[in-house]
Amino acid sequence: MKAGIEHIDFHGLPALSLSTRAGARAVVSLFGGQVLSWTPPGGGERIYLSPTAVLDGHTPIRGGIPVCFPQFAAQGALPRHGFARNAIWQVETERSDDDFALVTLGLRDDVASRALWPHAFHVELGILVEDSRLDIEIEIENTGDAAFEFTAALHTYLAVREVEESRLEGLHGHMFHDMNADGQVMRESGDVVLVEGEVDRIYRDVKRPLLLREYDRSLGINTEGFPDVVVWNPWEERSAALPDMPNDGFRRMLCVEAAAAVVPVTLPAGKIWLGRQTMVAL
Numbered sequence: 001m002k003a004g005i006e007h008i009d010f011h012g013l014p015a016l017s018l019s020t021r022a023g024a025r026a027v028v029s030l031f032g033g034q035v036l037s038w039t040p041p042g043g044g045e046r047i048y049l050s051p052t053a054v055l056d057g058h059t060p061i062r063g064g065i066p067v068c069f070p071q072f073a074a075q076g077a078l079p080r081h082g083f084a085r086n087a088i089w090q091v092e093t094e095r096s097d098d099d100f101a102l103v104t105l106g107l108r109d110d111v112a113s114r115a116l117w118p119h120a121f122h123v124e125l126g127i128l129v130e131d132s133r134l135d136i137e138i139e140i141e142n143t144g145d146a147a148f149e150f151t152a153a154l155h156t157y158l159a160v161r162e163v164e165e166s167r168l169e170g171l172h173g174h175m176f177h178d179m180n181a182d183g184q185v186m187r188e189s190g191d192v193v194l195v196e197g198e199v200d201r202i203y204r205d206v207k208r209p210l211l212l213r214e215y216d217r218s219l220g221i222n223t224e225g226f227p228d229v230v231v232w233n234p235w236e237e238r239s240a241a242l243p244d245m246p247n248d249g250f251r252r253m254l255c256v257e258a259a260a261a262v263v264p265v266t267l268p269a270g271k272i273w274l275g276r277q278t279m280v281a282l
Ligand SMILES: O=P(O)(O)OC[C@H]1O[C@@H](O)[C@H](O)[C@@H](O)[C@@H]1O
Pocket: 060, 073, 080, 081, 155, 179, 200, 201, 230, 232, 257
C-alpha cells in the first residue's frame, strides 16, 4: 500500500486518507474534523460509520469520531454536542513517512460560532496513524481575554461484530451517572460492562486503560486529560427512531467516548487544555 496522506472526496465530503506502508488506514472528514474510518494493518474496520449517515456537509455525521465541543450532549444552551461536529475544519499540518501519518486540523471562532458562544478559541486536533495505533489529541486554546467554560468529548463509535457478545473491561468500581435514570449516580459492580439493552452512562474519574474484547479481537483504549468515559448504545427502540441509523445498527456499534462532561473545564485566557485518546488494535 502507498504510504502517506491523500486529499480525497468521501461521498462528496472533502477528506484526508492517512496510510502507512504496513497497511493501516484512516479517513478523516474536514466537515466535523471527524475520523470516519480506521483499519489497522491486516485487520478489519474498527470505527462504526452508519450506512445511512447523512453526508450533506450540514447534518452531524452518525458514526466515526465526532468532536463534541464546547458542549457535551444537552448540558447547556448550545445545539446538542456543541458546534464543532458540524463546522468545517482547516488542515494545519500534514506529516508522514512509511511508518506513520499525522495530520492536524484546526478550528477557530468565527462569526457563526460567536453568535452561539461569545468566546475566542483555537482547537487543534491531531490524528496519528502508526502501527496498530490510532491516536487523537485535542488542544483547546483560549485565545480571548477572559476565562471560558466548556465540556467536550471524542464521541468514538467503535465497530463491533455483535454488541451483545462484546465485553468492556476496566470500569469495575467506578461511579457513573446513569443518563437513562435522570443521571442517578451508581457504582459499577460488574467485572465487565455488557450491553444487553439501552446504555447511556458517564463514568467518572477513569484513570485506567480500558479493553473492549470481542470473540476474535480486542481493542485497548487509553485516555489522558479526559476525566470521564461515556458508554452509549441506543439499543433497539432508540436506534429505530434515529433516521440516520439502520434498525439493527445498534448491534454493530458501541460508543466509548473520552469526555470531560461531568465537571465543566474552566480555561483561563491564554491557556491550553489538552486531551488524548489512544486506541490500539489487538
Ligand atoms: O444523536 P446525537 O446528538 O449524536 O447523540 C447521541 C448520543 O450521544 C451520547 O454521547 C449521549 O450520551 C447520548 O445521550 C446521545 O443520545
